[in-house]
Amino acid sequence: MELDEVFRYLGNWGRHQTFIFIFMNIFCCVFPGWLTMSVIFFTADPEDYHCTPPEGYYPNETIPGLVDGDGVDRVDKCNMYVVDNEGIVTGNLTTCLNGWDYETTVTGETTMITDFDLVCDKSLLAEIAASLFMGGVLVGALPIGQIPDIVGRKPVFFVSLIVEVVVGVGLVFAWNYYAILVLWVLAGMFREGLFATGFCILMEMYVPEKRALVGSLLNVIWGISMTTLAGVAYIFPNWRHMQLFMSLILLLALPFYKLTQESVRWLISQGRIEEAEDVLQYVAKFNKISSPPKRFLQELDELKLVNDQIGDEHKTNLQIDDDTKEVHKTTKGGYDKLYDQTKETNQRESKKSYENKYDALEDEKTNTKLKQHTFLDLFRTPVLLKISMILFVNCFANSIVYYGLSLDSSHLAGNKYLNFFLLGLVEIPAYICAYISMEKVGRRLSMVVTLIIAGVACIITACTPETTDSGESLRPLIITFAMIGKFMISYSFAVLFIYTPELMPTVVRNAGLGLVSFALRVGGVLAPYVIYLERVGKYLPLTILGIISIVAGILSILLPETRNRPLPETIEDGEKIYQTKAIPRERMLSIVPSDFDK
Known part of the structure; x- marks a missing residue:
């Protein structure tokens, strides 16, 4: 199957x-x-922030106000008034010399921005x-x-x-x-x-x-x-x-x-059929489903066996000429014979499917090993x-x-x-x-x-x-x-x-x-x-x-x-x-345990 x-x-x-x-x-x-x-x-940006005023001063004394494009009064977030050596707040602006004070949505909120002052020019x-x-x-x-x-x-x-x-x-x-x-x-x-x-x-x-x-x-x-x-x-x-x-x-x-x-699927794509079978047996046991009389992947086991035989032929013949092509032809004929002996009652479409898999695996085989794709x-x-x-x-x-x-x-x-x-x-x-x-x-x-x-x-x-x-x-x-x-x-x-x-x-x-x-x-x-x-x-x-x-x-x-x-x-x-056709709905719904006895 x-x-x-x-x-x-x-x-x-x-x-x-x-x-x-x-x-x-x-x-x-x-x-x-x-x-x-x-x-x-x-x-995330804090709810609001402004320059930290010098010690002894309040924000409304050192922080200028701005009117934004919507006509709303806002506090300047990146500048403050300069306080001279005599402690007088001047009308000159400077950057935030003492860092920033942040207003947050909830108490205790911190972000990367508040930790590293990633505001204004940063x-x-x-x-x-x-x-x-x-x-x-x-x-x-x-x-x-x-x-x-x-x-x-x-x-x-x-x-x-x-x-x-x-x-x-x-x-x-x-x-x-x-x-x-x-x-x-x-x-x-x-x-x-x-x-x-x-x-x-x-x-x-x-x-x-x-x-x-x-x-x-x-x-x-x-x-x-x-x-x-x-x-x-x-x-x-x-x-x-x-x-x-x-x-x-x-x-x-x-x-x-x-x-x-x-x-x-990955195990099978790597030719690790035994491990894939073990996983399927594990899943059947986990799901409390009886395993079929034959192995779940018996067809792939047989395919792998024939593929290994092809690999042996490659090792012994080593030349790609008319004689080698004849060996391939004979080997595939042996596969058809083996298939007919073991799967006489299988549906014709299943046979065709596995022959296609045979051809794909043979084409991708290099020095008897499956090719690693990238x-x-x-x-x-x-x-x-x-x-x-x-x-x-x-x-x-x-x-x-x-x-x-x-x-x-x-x-x-x-x-x-x-x-x-x-x-x-x-x-x-x-x-x-x-x-x-x-x-x-x-x-x-x-x-x-x-x-x-x-x-x-x-x-x-x-x-x-x-x-x-x-x-x-x-x-x-x-x-x-x-x-x-x-x-x-x-x-x-x-x-x-x-x-x-x-x-x-x-x-x-x-x-x-x-x-x-x-x-x-x-x-x-x-x-x-x-x-x-x-x-x-x-x-x-x-x-x-x-x-x-x-x-x-x-x-x-x-x-x-x-x-x-x-x-x-x-x-x-x-x-x-x-060219791939949709799977008929009746086929999706017709898989029963007896299918594995075939």
């Missing part, structure tokens, strides 16, 4: 699958989500700090994405978790700005090992008709992560205490190390090259728009903790709608429509004046379109996380996820600087974000549909992805 049919036999939502789903949702989504978005609180340093965590994820995306395809998903996940704990605790005790930047880059690098690898484990564990549901639930959990982060930040207003809590809580994963298993294989064939480039643009667009809108949320009036909670809350219905549309109309159309609407909403938000000519406020309209933009880009993000692994062959899937994650982090790194352009023109940031989103939506039209299609396993499968 096909591997997806083995997973159906074991139960799509068996005890083991449910455990792994909950475990990975917590440790590759909720907690890493906190680590990722906490930078918004760590680098305000750009706060933007750099906000972008460097994503910079670390960007730096780690390709190597962290490649390593799991070589050594496995499970070891990379747990090593990344331990490093996150060590680096996170180091951040708590670092009182040098540049030391914090270095540690933040490291935290970003290994956060990718948690999120991307854990996500890959989940997606490879489920059959095609369940992947959209699993990915959508994962996105809903991300929305819950965002809403709960607001509560965590409120409980721990001191950013160092918050960082310590978020780091140490990751240690709760270690007792479950033995209960997590390596990805069966992300460069995504650029060596025309179809995968086109798909990879479009995904790269899509990921960049989703990331820069999502993080840009999140950072721009400070323009919403009110309590920042409540605002962040509401912004997280609006994502949850978006993810639910994404699942419904992916199941009804497919991945491609869902991606195209949501990116274009998000882009239009951003441009309308940017171009709408705050008041009409008659003085009527248009702020509610601006906020409405901003929320539509956030809803749609969250919707698009949900589709993206399902769509991307479905387009990548198993042999390079984690490397491919690392590549697109690289594009995601480029967007995350640049988002703070795009928002910074508001100082040049208030309409610029969201207009730029809107154009990027619309372009990505138009390019998505060129992608293939993957709804209910089997995951591509080899590079050859990836090249034929436009």
Whole structure:
């Protein structure tokens, strides 16, 4: 039987699958989500601040007042009056000679800005700090994405978790700005090992008709992560205490190390059939399901046996000429004979499937060993090259728009903790709608429509004046379109996380996820600087974000549909992805234990 049919036999939502789903949702989504978005609180501007007056003076004596563009009286945050040697306050201005006094939302609140006075002429340093965590994820995306395809998903996940704990605790005790930047880059690098690898484990564990549901639930959990982060930040207003809590809580994963298993798809892609069989037997026992009379992967065992025989022929004959070609022909004939003897009652389509796997493995065999693939294989064939480039643009667009809108949320009036909670809350219905549309109309159309609407909403938000000519406020309209933009880009993000692994062959899937994650982090790194352009023109940031989103939506039209299609396993499968047909619904529902007796 096909591997997806083995997973159906074991139960799509068996005890083991449910455990792994909950475990990975917590440790590759909720907690890493906190680590990722906490930078918004760590680098948030204080409620207000002004220069610390000289000893013996009050702020209203030494701090000048200003009238801003809205006609509102405000205190000058970056200058103070000079006090001469005789103690007289002059009318001359100088910079804040004694530091700053900060007003915060809640008692005991501290941020990187208050710790290191990253205000006024140092305000750009706060933007750099906000972008460097994503910079670390960007730096780690390709190597962290490649390593799991070589050594496995499970070891990379747990090593990344331990490093996150060590680096996170180091951040708590670092009182040098540049030391914090270095540690933040490291935290970003290994956060990718948690999120991307854990996500890959989940997606490879489920059959095609369940992947959209699993990915959508994962996105809903991300929305819950965002809403709960607001509560965590409120409980721990001191950013160092918050960082310590978020780091140490990751240690709760270690007792479950033995209960997590390596990805069966990855083991098979590496030719480690025995280990893959052991994992499947373990899952059957965990789920209290009786193992079939024959091994789950008996067809692959036979394929591996024949492949080894081919390798022996290569070793003894060593020459590629007409005689060698005849040996190959004879060997494959032996395989057909062996197949007919052992699988007489198998369906014709199953035989054809395994013959195709035979051909793919034979082609990829070099010196009797399976070839190790890298992300460069995504650029060596025309179809995968086109798909990879479009995904790269899509990921960049989703990331820069999502993080840009999140950072721009400070323009919403009110309590920042409540605002962040509401912004997280609006994502949850978006993810639910994404699942419904992916199941009804497919991945491609869902991606195209949501990116274009998000882009239009951003441009309308940017171009709408705050008041009409008659003085009527248009702020509610601006906020409405901003929320539509956030809803749609969250919707698009949900589709993206399902769509991307479905387009990548198993042999390079984690490397491919690392590549697109690289594009995601480029967007995350640049988002703070795009928002910074508001100082040049208030309409610029969201207009730029809107154009990027619309372009990505138009390019998505060129992608293939993957709804209910089997995951591509080899590079050859990836090249034929436009011809892959959907699995008939009756076949999805017809896998019963007796199928394994055939």
